Amino acid sequence: MTEAVQNVSQPQIQVENLNLWYGEKQALKNVSMQIPKNSITALIGPSGCGKSTFIRCLNRMNDLIKDCRIEGRVLTEGKDIYGPNIDVVDLRKKVGMVFQKPNPFPMSIYDNVAYGPRIHGANRKDLDGIVEQALRSAAIWNEISDRLKSPALSLSGGQQQRLCIARTLAVKPKIILFDEPTSALDPISTSRIEDLIINLKKDYTIVIVTHNMQQAARISDYTGFFLMGELIEFGQTRQIFQNPREKSTEDYITGRFG
Amino acid sequence: MELDAKVSESGDKAIRVKGGLSMRFNAKISEKIAFALLGLSALTVVGFVLVILGYIIYNGYSAINIGFLTEMPRLMMTEGGIYPAIVGTIYLIIGSMSIALPMGIMAAVYLNEYAGETRTTWLIEMAINNLAGTPSVVFGLFGLALFVKYFGFGSSLLSSSLTLALLILPVIIRSTEEALITVPKEYRESSLALGVSKWQTIRHVVLPAAIPGIITGSVLSIGRVAGETAPILFTGVAYFLPRLPDSIYSQFMALPYHLFVLATAGTNIEKTRPIQYGTALVLLLIVLGLNLVAVLIRRHYRNKLKI
Amino acid sequence: MLSRNYREKTIEWALFLVSALTVVILLLICLFLFRDGLLLFKDTSLMDFLTGKFWYPTSINRQFGLLPLFFGSLIVTAGAILFAVPLGIASAIYISEIADPKVADFLKPFIEILAGVPSVVFGFFGLVVLVPIIQHSFNLPTGQTALTGSIMLGIMALPTIITISEDAISSVPSTLEQGSLALGATKWQTIYRVVVPAALSGISAGVMLGIGRAIGETMTLMMVTGNTAVIPSFPGGFLAPVRTMTATIALEMGEVPQGSTHFHALFAVGSVLFIITLLVNLIADSIKKRYKFKVD
Ligand SMILES: Nc1ncnc2c1ncn2[C@@H]1O[C@H](COP(=O)(O)OP(=O)(O)OP(=O)(O)O)[C@@H](O)[C@H]1O
Ligand SMILES: [Mg+2]
Numbered sequence: 001m002t003e004a005v006q007n008v009s010q011p012q013i014q015v016e017n018l019n020l021w022y023g024e025k026q027a028l029k030n031v032s033m034q035i036p037k038n039s040i041t042a043l044i045g046p047s048g049c050g051k052s053t054f055i056r057c058l059n060r061m062n063d064l065i066k067d068c069r070i071e072g073r074v075l076t077e078g079k080d081i082y083g084p085n086i087d088v089v090d091l092r093k094k095v096g097m098v099f100q101k102p103n104p105f106p107m108s109i110y111d112n113v114a115y116g117p118r119i120h121g122a123n124r125k126d127l128d129g130i131v132e133q134a135l136r137s138a139a140i141w142n143e144i145s146d147r148l149k150s151p152a153l154s155l156s157g158g159q160q161q162r163l164c165i166a167r168t169l170a171v172k173p174k175i176i177l178f179d180e181p182t183s184a185l186d187p188i189s190t191s192r193i194e195d196l197i198i199n200l201k202k203d204y205t206i207v208i209v210t211h212n213m214q215q216a217a218r219i220s221d222y223t224g225f226f227l228m229g230e231l232i233e234f235g236q237t238r239q240i241f242q243n244p245r246e247k248s249t250e251d252y253i254t255g256r257f258g
Numbered sequence: 259m260e261l262d263a264k265v266s267e268s269g270d271k272a273i274r275v276k277g278g279l280s281m282r283f284n285a286k287i288s289e290k291i292a293f294a295l296l297g298l299s300a301l302t303v304v305g306f307v308l309v310i311l312g313y314i315i316y317n318g319y320s321a322i323n324i325g326f327l328t329e330m331p332r333l334m335m336t337e338g339g340i341y342p343a344i345v346g347t348i349y350l351i352i353g354s355m356s357i358a359l360p361m362g363i364m365a366a367v368y369l370n371e372y373a374g375e376t377r378t379t380w381l382i383e384m385a386i387n388n389l390a391g392t393p394s395v396v397f398g399l400f401g402l403a404l405f406v407k408y409f410g411f412g413s414s415l416l417s418s419s420l421t422l423a424l425l426i427l428p429v430i431i432r433s434t435e436e437a438l439i440t441v442p443k444e445y446r447e448s449s450l451a452l453g454v455s456k457w458q459t460i461r462h463v464v465l466p467a468a469i470p471g472i473i474t475g476s477v478l479s480i481g482r483v484a485g486e487t488a489p490i491l492f493t494g495v496a497y498f499l500p501r502l503p504d505s506i507y508s509q510f511m512a513l514p515y516h517l518f519v520l521a522t523a524g525t526n527i528e529k530t531r532p533i534q535y536g537t538a539l540v541l542l543l544i545v546l547g548l549n550l551v552a553v554l555i556r557r558h559y560r561n562k563l564k565i
Numbered sequence: 566m567l568s569r570n571y572r573e574k575t576i577e578w579a580l581f582l583v584s585a586l587t588v589v590i591l592l593l594i595c596l597f598l599f600r601d602g603l604l605l606f607k608d609t610s611l612m613d614f615l616t617g618k619f620w621y622p623t624s625i626n627r628q629f630g631l632l633p634l635f636f637g638s639l640i641v642t643a644g645a646i647l648f649a650v651p652l653g654i655a656s657a658i659y660i661s662e663i664a665d666p667k668v669a670d671f672l673k674p675f676i677e678i679l680a681g682v683p684s685v686v687f688g689f690f691g692l693v694v695l696v697p698i699i700q701h702s703f704n705l706p707t708g709q710t711a712l713t714g715s716i717m718l719g720i721m722a723l724p725t726i727i728t729i730s731e732d733a734i735s736s737v738p739s740t741l742e743q744g745s746l747a748l749g750a751t752k753w754q755t756i757y758r759v760v761v762p763a764a765l766s767g768i769s770a771g772v773m774l775g776i777g778r779a780i781g782e783t784m785t786l787m788m789v790t791g792n793t794a795v796i797p798s799f800p801g802g803f804l805a806p807v808r809t810m811t812a813t814i815a816l817e818m819g820e821v822p823q824g825s826t827h828f829h830a831l832f833a834v835g836s837v838l839f840i841i842t843l844l845v846n847l848i849a850d851s852i853k854k855r856y857k858f859k860v861d
Pocket of ligand 1: 022049053054065
């Protein structure tokens with residue numbers, strides 16, 4: 001399993017024997033994975049198999065859930081994010097996250113993007129530049145540059161999702177996690193966001209959960225297949241889709257279950 | 259029809275015995291009667307409101323004019339205005355709200371955003387429920403014992419404001435909690451995911467989103483402060499003062515007590531009826547006005563969020 | 566990073582302390598109420614207080630018997646509940662189940678207004694309108710009676726009963742209702758066989774809170790019940806003046822010398838009142854808990 005990524009010198013994210021329990025129920029079982037820098041990794045699998053749970057381990061969002069217990073290690077740039085000297089707030093600055101449902105704050109477009117930098121102490125005179133840069137990177141600047149002061153909730157669903165991406169970019173993370181970012185959107189908005197994600201690859205390491213096989217095949221470099229809390233197979237996307245090693249992977253990809 | 263019989267199996271013999279079409283018919287008729295009675299009940303409640311409001315407005319509006327609102331009472335309160343009572347009530351509102359509002363919001367934020375399901379939390383919830391259910395006259399006794407006597411604030415604006423603050427504290431906590439609950443959890447998550455700390459998330463995202471609800475709740479508790487009499491009865495309100503209170507240690511007049519005194523113990527109850535109606539109307543208008551403001555605020559913010 | 570964590574912790578602690586203050590306040594209320602209340606028993610025995618039939622605080626042969634005040638509160642509250650509960654529950658059913666949503670939206674503000682009207686205004690209205698009506702229709706020497714108090718108090722308890730019952734009724738899952746309707750039951754059969762039973766514990770919580778509010782009401786009763794401290798007979802007592810515990814405190818506290826036996830007696834009455842409402846609220850609370858469990 002690891003041979004597929006052997007050629008990469010230092011993985012951006014390294015997961016070792018990760019186990020997670022919600023109360024008594026084990027949701028992740030012994031998951032190990034190495035995610036290379038500046039790549040897109042897609043996570044697929046049937047509903048309830050633990051994809052969201054896994055991705056939320058990477059920026060410690062599961063800390064918010066009561067009686068959630070985690071064992072194992074997650075290293076970014078060689079440092080265990082569950083280690084003793086880790087500040088979760090700082091970690092989340094480095095590991096951004098975009099959620100399934102577009103969820104801009106009830107503020108203006110500008111304030112949404114400026115929200116993170118402002119709180120992290122960005123200089124006021126730099127703010128306009130940061131906002132513009134983030135909106136450009138999220139490929140939404142041209143559509144909304146003339147109405148930055150209007151409420152973010154007035155945008156369409158697809159625009160809102162790109163705004164949320166811009167909001168994440170403005171904090172300048174190194175890794176961005178996407179949890180089914182297009183499942184609530186129409187096909188046109190979806191393909192825009194796919195293009196955007198491919199574009200972001202050169203500057204960021206990306207992990208994306210998706211239910212859409214074509215999407216995974218189109219945009220990702222690596223794919224991981226989860227089933228009932230276990231990582232069944234992980235490798236280069238082309239290999240997973242054309243020549244899966246495991247029977248269950250093949251069944252899932254060809255639509256025989258899930 | 260068979261199905262119908264099954265449902266009524268559990269009781270109602272009349273329906274079961276007849277069966278068939280007539281059963282259906284009877285059920286329909288009893289439904290008609292029941293609905294009519296229920297509607298009548300709701301109408302009765304509305305009737306109470308209309309009669310009470312109508313009566314006070316009808317009798318009170320002729321007493322109200324600029325002089326009534328801005329002049330001092332004269333001739334043992336049988337003539338003149340209610341200015342000092344209005345001012346006293348406003349001072350009470352300012353005093354008690356400036357204590358209860360920050361405290362209430364802080365407590366609600368703790369309970370809704372931080373508190374786990376511990377014994378301590380349970381104890382706090384319990385205390386709030388019981389404070390909310392404690393009669394206002396008991397708050398009056400407590401204010402007398404603690405603020406007037408023990409702390410030595412005397413019979414004063416300060417003692418009364420503190421007492422009223424305790425009275426509305428649970429109201430403000432509850433309404434703020436309700437407002438916080440309606441803030442979507444996604445707002446919190448996405449702010450935290452941007453590397454923003456918990457307190458900053460609350461301060462910059464959660465509280466602003468909850469503001470309409472918080473304001474609505476506070477406006478309604480202002481109405482409560484304006485109307486309460488029992489808690490100020492022994493903590494600072496005065497029967498008659500020819501001047502305005504000049505410090506927080508002064509006694510003061512207040513609208514509800516003024517109405518009470520004129521209606522039950524004034525020097526000339528019959529002669530001062532117009533002043534009583536006028537005072538009742540002013541009090542009612544303040545409370546209804548605040549209700550209206552609360553509704554408008556809610557609507558304003560709802561529209562603003564919708565755009 | 567350290568200073569931020571430090572600040573976060575400090576803020577959490579500050580917020581915790583403020584909310585814990587509510588517990589402190591409740592304890593202080595107990596402490597100060599009971600402290601002054603207990604001093605009564607230097608002069609009067611607890612038994613004499615709890616079972617005394619006469620409240621003569623100022624006569625030479627003074628007596629501090631709670632019973633007339635207790636039964637005064639009881640009869641007025643009972644009368645209020647007797648008419649406010651059916652009326653309130655019926656209105657709640659109408660608003661949440663039968664009325665067109667537009668009509669319901671029209672009705673609700675009236676209930677909010679009723680909840681907002683200050684008790685002195687209710688008292689004033691009762692005094693100038695209801696008291697003469699009662700006096701004339703029953704041909705009484707005075708219209709300030711327990712019945713007058715019950716009626717005003719019932720109207721005042723309506724918003725509490727209606728709002729909480731309505732919440733309870735609306736939170737009955739609609740699948741339950743649809744299940745019954747699908748079996749061919751009429752809407753009314755569904756309401757009284759399925760919906761109301763399912764909402765019963767929520768409704769009872771509303772009734773308990775309504776009772777709590779009624780027992781603690783002061784100003785209205787002081788203005789319309791005549792304030793005569795005698796043990797009311799039943800049912801004739803409804804047409805005679807009574808005096809409640811709350812009214813006694815409010816009426817007499819202004820005139821007693823602080824620290825006197827009479828002063829302590831009023832605190833003792835306040836303590837009894839506090840304990841009663843505490844119990845009523847605890848019952849309402851436990852009912853509500855059970856009902857939440859059921860909805861899950
Ligand atoms: N907060 C929680 N508490 C308890 N169990 C949870 C919690 N969140 C998720 N689970 C359980 O953990 C398992 C994995 O859930 P997860 O949300 O990670 O699945 P998923 O692969 O993202 O599914 P989907 O494709 O539907 O989003 C599921 O069985 C779910 O019921
Ligand atoms: Mg998921």
